[in-house]
Amino acid sequence: MRDCPRLFISPETTDPMGTGALLDLEPGQAHYLGTVLRQQAGAAVALFNARDGEWQGVIDHLRRDRCRIRLAARTRAPMATRGLGLLFAPLKRDATETVIRMGTELGVTHFRPVVSERTNTHRINAARLESIAVEAAEQCERLDVPTIDPLADLPVVLSRWPEDTSLFAALERSATPAVPVVARAGDCVLIGPEGGFSPREHDMLRARPFVRPLSLGHLVLRADTAAAAALALVGAGLKAL
Incomplete structure (x- = not known):
C-alpha cells in the first residue's frame, strides 16, 4: 500500500466509500494515473478523505481521462489532523x-x-x-x-x-x-x-x-x-x- 498512488477524493462530490463500491475518478486524476504514472487495470490505488478514512482500491477500468476504482477495504479510519x-x-x-x-x-x-x-x-x-x-x-x-x-x-x-x-x-x-x-x-x-x-x-x-x-x-x-x-x-x- 505504501508504494501505490494515493489520491484525495472530495467528500463533497462523492458518495461515502464502501467495500465493493465503484468510484469514478475526476478526469485529471485519471490522466495522472494513466499518462503520468502509466498505471493499468488491476493496479492498486489508495483513496482517502477525512469523512471516509483511507481505502485500498484496484483500478477496474482506465482509458484516457476515465478511470473507475473498485474499493476493496478500509485501511485507516477517519481521523482529523490535530494541528494549527x-x-x-x-x-x-x-x-x-x-x-x-x-x-x-x-x-x-x-x-x-x-x-x-x-x-x-x-x-x-x-x-x-x-x-x-x-x-x-x-x-x-x-x-x-x-x-x-x-x-x-x-x-x-x-x-x-x-x-x-x-x-x-x-x-x-x-x-x-x-x-x-x-x-x-x-x-x-x-x-x-x-x-x-x-x-x-x-x-x-x-x-x-x-x-x-x-x-x-x-x-x-x-x-x-x-x-x-x-x-x-x-x-x-x-x-x-
Whole structure:
C-alpha cells in the first residue's frame, strides 16, 4: 500500500466509500494515473478523505481521462489532523506555494492569508493553492486537506478573533524572549510579510490579549522559512489529548 498512488477524493462530490463500491475518478486524476504514472487495470490505488478514512482500491477500468476504482477495504479510519492554523501575508508566487506545501506537511488545518501594511501582493490564486494543498496531503499521508480562507485585512481578522484561541505571532526585530510554547490544537501562528510587521502593527499585536509573541531566534528569516520554523516550534508544544 505504501508504494501505490494515493489520491484525495472530495467528500463533497462523492458518495461515502464502501467495500465493493465503484468510484469514478475526476478526469485529471485519471490522466495522472494513466499518462503520468502509466498505471493499468488491476493496479492498486489508495483513496482517502477525512469523512471516509483511507481505502485500498484496484483500478477496474482506465482509458484516457476515465478511470473507475473498485474499493476493496478500509485501511485507516477517519481521523482529523490535530494541528494549527496559519495566518500569513501573501508572498511572491513560488514562496506562497512553498508556505502552503510545507504548512500542509506540518499539519496546518487552515490557512488564512492576510494583508498587512508591508504585504507586497494583494492577490492569490485560490484554485492553484488548493491544488497544492491536495498534492501535499497525498504525499504526506494525512487524511484531511487544509482549508484556505479568502484574503482579508489583518486588522479586520484581529477584530473578530475568538478570545479563547491563542495567536502565536512571530515578531522579528523585537525584544521577544524565547519562552516555552504551550499550544492547543486549533491555535494559530502568524507570520508577517517580507520586511516584517510595521511598528504600528507590532503595537497592535502586542495590545491584543490573545496574541503570544514568538521568538524564532536572533537571525532574520525569509518569510517562508519563518512559517516552517514557527509551525515546527509551536506544533512541538501542542498539548496531548
